[in-house]
Amino acid sequence: KYSDLLLSNIDSKLYILIDDDYFYPNDFEKYLTPAREIQIIKETMPTKFDLTNGAVIYTGSPGGFNSSASDNGYKFEFLSNGEQKPIAKTTDGKNVYRITPDYYADGVTGGCLIVFSKEGEPYYYASQIPGTWISNDGSGSWVPAGYDLDIIWNDEYKNENIYLPYVSGGCGGHDCTDIISADDIGSMDKLVIAGKTKSGEAIYVPRDQINNQDVIYRYDRWTDYSNQGERGDIETFVAKYKVPLFYWKDGFGNWVRYVESSVQPQGECGKPVIYLYPEQNAKVHVQLPDFINVTVSDPIYPQGGWNVLAHPNGQLDYSDGNTYGSLFWEGIGVNYQTPATGFVVKNGEVESFLDKTLTEYGLNTTEKTEFMDFWVPLMTDSPYYRISFLVEDWNQAAPLFVSPKPDTYIRIFMDWEKLDAPMDIQAPTINPPERQGFTLVEWGGSLKK
Numbered sequence: 001k002y003s004d005l006l007l008s009n010i011d012s013k014l015y016i017l018i019d020d021d022y023f024y025p026n027d028f029e030k031y032l033t034p035a036r037e038i039q040i041i042k043e044t045m046p047t048k049f050d051l052t053n054g055a056v057i058y059t060g061s062p063g064g065f066n067s068s069a070s071d072n073g074y075k076f077e078f079l080s081n082g083e084q085k086p087i088a089k090t091t092d093g094k095n096v097y098r099i100t101p102d103y104y105a106d107g108v109t110g111g112c113l114i115v116f117s118k119e120g121e122p123y124y125y126a127s128q129i130p131g132t133w134i135s136n137d138g139s140g141s142w143v144p145a146g147y148d149l150d151i152i153w154n155d156e157y158k159n160e161n162i163y164l165p166y167v168s169g170g171c172g173g174h175d176c177t178d179i180i181s182a183d184d185i186g187s188m189d190k191l192v193i194a195g196k197t198k199s200g201e202a203i204y205v206p207r208d209q210i211n212n213q214d215v216i217y218r219y220d221r222w223t224d225y226s227n228q229g230e231r232g233d234i235e236t237f238v239a240k241y242k243v244p245l246f247y248w249k250d251g252f253g254n255w256v257r258y259v260e261s262s263v264q265p266q267g268e269c270g271k272p273v274i275y276l277y278p279e280q281n282a283k284v285h286v287q288l289p290d291f292i293n294v295t296v297s298d299p300i301y302p303q304g305g306w307n308v309l310a311h312p313n314g315q316l317d318y319s320d321g322n323t324y325g326s327l328f329w330e331g332i333g334v335n336y337q338t339p340a341t342g343f344v345v346k347n348g349e350v351e352s353f354l355d356k357t358l359t360e361y362g363l364n365t366t367e368k369t370e371f372m373d374f375w376v377p378l379m380t381d382s383p384y385y386r387i388s389f390l391v392e393d394w395n396q397a398a399p400l401f402v403s404p405k406p407d408t409y410i411r412i413f414m415d416w417e418k419l420d421a422p423m424d425i426q427a428p429t430i431n432p433p434e435r436q437g438f439t440l441v442e443w444g445g446s447l448k449k
Helices: 025-033 213-220 234-241 351-362 364-380 392-397
Strands: 004-010 013-017 046-048 056-059 093-099 113-116 122-126 133-134 146-149 152-155 191-197 200-208 245-249 256-260 268-277 284-286 293-298 306-310 325-330 345-347 382-392 402-405 408-419 437-449
Touching: 004 152, 146 245, 213 234, 256 325, 268 284, 268 306, 268 364, 284 437, 325 402, 345 351, 351 364, 351 382, 392 408
Parallel strands: 408 437
Antiparallel strands: 004 013, 046 056, 056 122, 093 113, 113 122, 133 146, 152 191, 191 200, 200 245, 245 256, 268 325, 268 437, 284 306, 284 402, 293 325, 345 382, 382 408
16 A cells, blocks of 8 residues: 555565654554564664775764655666676675766765665765764754864864855755865865864865855855845955865765855745645645755644645645645755746736746646745845746655655746846746646745845
């Protein structure tokens, strides 16, 4: 009945890999009680692995593990015989695999490593500098989160910054590391050693930070939240952070770029709303990917995802006794590449544009009205707007795990920016699916921080 169960034949014994948060209690009893002779196991994976080459890899997800046995989209390097090619081994004999660059829509260069549990479940790891994860304060205002790294800084560069080793964009970042080429950094004489890790590895910063294109890129996208959004010149920026970014060589000899958390060009995923329309009343499970840090949700997003009783008219009955018209969440952690296609819309014409375009993307009157009620008031203070919609890219960036699986998905996510003047951009081709069978609809957009 549940397609997401993973059955493995290990040592001639049958094991069933489950997540007990996935089941309603009565389902759990119904399906497992008659089979008491079956052993229910799940390997406990460590937060780090020592490798035989002397390197150490850590969990790629800051708050814990990021794993999904349901995701079969991983692309690995392969040997000539078609087998996956491990790039290293852990000291206890597990293979370590690198995800190939073409797995990522944003073109990052393979910082994600995968180690499989003995049940075949993939877990993200990465070669990183050790440190302590500092989360935001949960106050509802945007507070940066990142790693307090184990670095001994030279006096000139000493700072109390927290850093992220991965690409940030869209409404968050991927969980691994931002590997860049030596060509991106330039000649070594343009770098200076600013400190060392506790194990003695050098930390490099641009010798001339003010004129470094990598630093300038962050400055151009920086907002000084401590000064009511007003910012000074780039000299002020560098003086404030001392080390806005730095470079380090990981355990495989790759250059990794670390960026100060406050200067990441980060936005939050704003009110993605999920509607469910089964053909008949059905218990439905909806789970977000582990890498999303949910900051707001209604109903409250529990560990393991929502379980609702969905009706054909879209009504959702929840275990708190309340009835909902949709599921919504806001959060950080999704990364995507800014779309190359879109529309330029004049101020004052946003509502009429959305009314027409959302219909073309397949939203009905209720969904379209709720979309515009949320977004139109946020888009009134600029002469023009660049408005783009992610469809397939959004499915890849923020996959939903839904059971039973819908027959039709209509998912769109709006990426937009304010413009002082019109820009040239190619309009997309819009091909909305026809609503057939159990239909899931989701809309959302990027909140600008």
